[in-house]
Amino acid sequence: MATKYELKSKEIWDGNTAASHALRQAQVDVVAAYPITPSTPIVQNYASFLADGYVDGEFVMVESEHSAMSACVGAAAAGGRVATATSSQGYALMAEVLYQASGMRLPIVMTVVNRALASPLNIHGDHGDMYLGRDAGWIHLIANNPQEAYDMTLCAFKVAEDKSVRLPVTTNQDGFLVSHTAQVVEPLDDDTAYKFIGDYTPLNPMLDTSNPATYGAQTEEEWHFEFKASQHKALMESPAVIDEVFAEFEKLTGRKYNRVESYKLEDADIALVVMGSAYETAMVAVDRAREQGIKVGLVMPRSFRPFPYNEMAEKLKNIKAVAALDRSCPMGAMGALYNEVSGALSANGQAAIMTNYIYGLGGRDTTAEHILEVIKETNENAKAGKRVTDLQGFINLRGPKLSFN
Amino acid sequence: MKNITTLKEFACTPDRFNGGHRLCPGCAHGMIVREVINATDDDVVVSTATGCLEVCTAIYPYTSWDVSWLHIGFENAAAGISGAEAMYKALSRKNKSFNPDKNVKFVAFGGDGGTYDIGFQSLSGATERGHDFLYVCLDNEGYMNTGGQRSSATPIGAHTTTSPRGRVSYGEKNRKKDLTMIMAAHGCPYVATATPGSKHWKDMAQKAAKALSTVGPTFINALSPCTTEWKFKPEDTVEISDLAVETCMFPLYEIEDGHKLTINYKPKNKLPVEEYLSKQGRFSHLFKPENRWVIEEIQKEVDRYWEYLLRREEAGV
Numbered sequence: 001m002a003t004k005y006e007l008k009s010k011e012i013w014d015g016n017t018a019a020s021h022a023l024r025q026a027q028v029d030v031v032a033a034y035p036i037t038p039s040t041p042i043v044q045n046y047a048s049f050l051a052d053g054y055v056d057g058e059f060v061m062v063e064s065e066h067s068a069m070s071a072c073v074g075a076a077a078a079g080g081r082v083a084t085a086t087s088s089q090g091y092a093l094m095a096e097v098l099y100q101a102s103g104m105r106l107p108i109v110m111t112v113v114n115r116a117l118a119s120p121l122n123i124h125g126d127h128g129d130m131y132l133g134r135d136a137g138w139i140h141l142i143a144n145n146p147q148e149a150y151d152m153t154l155c156a157f158k159v160a161e162d163k164s165v166r167l168p169v170t171t172n173q174d175g176f177l178v179s180h181t182a183q184v185v186e187p188l189d190d191d192t193a194y195k196f197i198g199d200y201t202p203l204n205p206m207l208d209t210s211n212p213a214t215y216g217a218q219t220e221e222e223w224h225f226e227f228k229a230s231q232h233k234a235l236m237e238s239p240a241v242i243d244e245v246f247a248e249f250e251k252l253t254g255r256k257y258n259r260v261e262s263y264k265l266e267d268a269d270i271a272l273v274v275m276g277s278a279y280e281t282a283m284v285a286v287d288r289a290r291e292q293g294i295k296v297g298l299v300m301p302r303s304f305r306p307f308p309y310n311e312m313a314e315k316l317k318n319i320k321a322v323a324a325l326d327r328s329c330p331m332g333a334m335g336a337l338y339n340e341v342s343g344a345l346s347a348n349g350q351a352a353i354m355t356n357y358i359y360g361l362g363g364r365d366t367t368a369e370h371i372l373e374v375i376k377e378t379n380e381n382a383k384a385g386k387r388v389t390d391l392q393g394f395i396n397l398r399g400p401k402l403s404f405n
Numbered sequence: 406m407k408n409i410t411t412l413k414e415f416a417c418t419p420d421r422f423n424g425g426h427r428l429c430p431g432c433a434h435g436m437i438v439r440e441v442i443n444a445t446d447d448d449v450v451v452s453t454a455t456g457c458l459e460v461c462t463a464i465y466p467y468t469s470w471d472v473s474w475l476h477i478g479f480e481n482a483a484a485g486i487s488g489a490e491a492m493y494k495a496l497s498r499k500n501k502s503f504n505p506d507k508n509v510k511f512v513a514f515g516g517d518g519g520t521y522d523i524g525f526q527s528l529s530g531a532t533e534r535g536h537d538f539l540y541v542c543l544d545n546e547g548y549m550n551t552g553g554q555r556s557s558a559t560p561i562g563a564h565t566t567t568s569p570r571g572r573v574s575y576g577e578k579n580r581k582k583d584l585t586m587i588m589a590a591h592g593c594p595y596v597a598t599a600t601p602g603s604k605h606w607k608d609m610a611q612k613a614a615k616a617l618s619t620v621g622p623t624f625i626n627a628l629s630p631c632t633t634e635w636k637f638k639p640e641d642t643v644e645i646s647d648l649a650v651e652t653c654m655f656p657l658y659e660i661e662d663g664h665k666l667t668i669n670y671k672p673k674n675k676l677p678v679e680e681y682l683s684k685q686g687r688f689s690h691l692f693k694p695e696n697r698w699v700i701e702e703i704q705k706e707v708d709r710y711w712e713y714l715l716r717r718e719e720a721g722v
Contacts, residue, residue: 029492029495029496029499029501030488030491030492030495032487032488032491056495056498056499057495057499058491058492058494058495060487060488060491060534061534062484062487062530062534063526063527063529063530063533064526064527064530066480066481066484066526066527067481067484067487067526067527067530067531070477070478070481070484070485070488070527071484071485071487071488071491072488073475073477073485073488074452074475074477074484074485074486074487074488074489074490074491074492075488075489075491075492076488076492077475077485077488077489078450078488078489078492078493079492079496079503080492080495080496080501082488082492096478097477097478097481100477100478205503206450206473206474206475206489207450207473207489207492207493207496207502207503207504207509208473208503208504209448209449209450209472209473209503209504209507209509210503210504212470212471212472212473212474213473213474214463214468214470214473214474215474215475215476216463216475216476216477217463217464217465217468217476218459218460218463218464218465218476219464219465220464222465223465223466
């Protein structure tokens with residue numbers, strides 16, 4: 001029996017500490033992980049919790065992230081609560097098994113601390129890893145600060161393990177900017193947190209050996225399509241559960257989360273779409289822009305997958321110009337947020353002027369001043385009634401200006 | 406430990422691996438798998454690497470497995486079973502077992518591709534971590550599921566589709582990796598070689614029973630003659646297995662606690678390797694005059710290794 005951890009009503013936690021306490025409170029049965037910067041402290045903290053008797057599950061220190069996710073799949077199929085943590089190259093090494101985890105409908109929770117992908121090697125935050133896992137069949141939730149890293153991780157278990165979802169979930173926080181930045185976090189006490197998540201009752205556990213279960217069967221052209229389609233259906237229908245979980249969480253904590261977050265959008269003419277810690281920087285920029293008379297608001301998909309198409313379009317229905325800010329190099333296309341938001345608007349007959357900005361790769365600073373510039377450019381498009389700025393620009397990139405049209 | 410006495414009695418054990426699978430006629434995989442998972446009366450959870458065994462035995466909506474079964478990928482059968490075993494420990498500790506009155510054993514099967522090559526890291530990791538499981542390598546000395554490409558288990562001189570014989574080639578150039586010894590070097594409590602031959606069925610079943618009753622990571626390297634890619638008649642599988650042992654191409658031995666080596670069978674008259682090679686199409690080119698030297702080299706290597714085993718056993722260290 002695990003010892004209870006006495007928490008204060010307000011703790012000073014960085015994102016890694018917040019995520020690791022959420023894993024502890026979930027009383028995960030098996031954590032299989034491999035440490036990697038900047039998520040290493042999650043794994044270290046969990047090891048300390050185990051050493052001090054605050055968790056009583058199994059902690060499997062594997063030899064690679066590929067084996068970490070493989071052991072998570074084996075453990076989850078065996079029939080218990082499973083979680084892990086990773087970043088960047090570790091995420092990339094897991095990529096194959098991410099698809100296998102979701103294909104077997106295993107509700108694994110992975111706390112991801114987002115970091116750039118090499119080459120060149122870089123340990124700092126961007127969303128390259130999250131974008132890599134975009135089509136892997138996982139739900140991806142976004143946390144912008146340590147409090148949200150804690151809250152989203154608790155919610156992740158409840159969403160993943162819901163019987164109508166049964167899909168793995170990542171919670172994402174920006175490397176260093178969130179993972180290593182200490183802020184005030186208001187945690188739940190252990191009992192309340194566990195009660196919120198609830199006991200896990202597995203479906204078809206391998207360890208129920210009286211009723212043998214098969215995981216990972218072969219399907220060829222006869223069945224593969226049906227399995228993948230049903231997996232997609234579960235993802236597309238998961239918003240109902242995500243909304244329920246967020247509503248229950250609000251009742252418990254007063255903290256309200258939405259699949260599309262917004263800031264000062266009600267009277268806005270223009271909007272920025274941005275995920276992660278830059279959302280909070282952009283709030284400062286929005287306030288400054290409004291002092292200068294620019295009616296600008298912000299939106300953020302709280303769930304990058306499933307992408308909230310209709311809710312996004314609804315939020316942006318009166319907006320004249322939108323700038324989508326992607327923190328991942330799109331490599332030969334527009335950024336993912338640009339594409340998703342454009343699609344959401346187009347599908348709903350909306351025609352806001354769309355532009356794309358790439359920012360913050362490899363931890364490059366993006367300040368309120370930089371975002372204020374983006375707001376001003378976006379406002380130019382709104383005033384002109386057509387795009388007069390570059391289709392794709394780069395924020396705070398050194399050297400000559402780079403843009404694509 | 407299950408007491409295995411007569412073949413008749415052992416054959417009457419309720420089957421956990423059923424017929425109707427799609428393995429080739431004459432494939433040794435099914436024989437090995439049946440013997441291994443019937444060598445315990447405890448419940449069994451199996452993980453299988455991508456390969457012949459996997460693609461032929463669990464084609465949705467059918468399965469040959471009457472035990473819980475997991476397949477993730479080619480390179481992670483050991484990591485997957487290690488996760489399942491960890492969950493078993495965790496749930497037992499938390500009094501949340503599904504069948505508290507039953508013991509569960511964990512067995513992973515991989516071909517030589519999934520074991521010697523792409524899955525080696527995962528196997529080494531799971532072994533080093535000390536999980537309580539048995540890993541069985543179904544060693545057919547190549548990637549036979551995909552048309553017979555070489556692996557690091559392919560012996561010198563063998564023709565495969567990626568080490569083909571040709572005008573200037575005698576086939577595979579590299580010696581077979583000594584995986585059994587490498588696994589012993591991990592300090593596993595029990596490591597053994599086995600073959601599904603007519604003379605050695607009991608040796609294999611007893612080794613499986615011993616491995617399954619040993620706490621900690623155990624490993625059996627089972628030679629699995631491949632009728633399709635080694636090019637012999639399906640009815641000759643058992644004969645080929647026996648010849649591998651009689652020529653000492655694949656000696657039967659076990660190593661306990663990482664060091665204590667016991668040879669389980671010593672041929673009275675060690676047969677020349679030609680007896681084994683000549684029965685298989687994959688080696689037929691070696692009998693051309695220009696390639697005869699390869700056979701001599703193989704013989705020398707087999708003799709050297711056999712001598713090494715004998716001396717190591719005698720030394721008892």
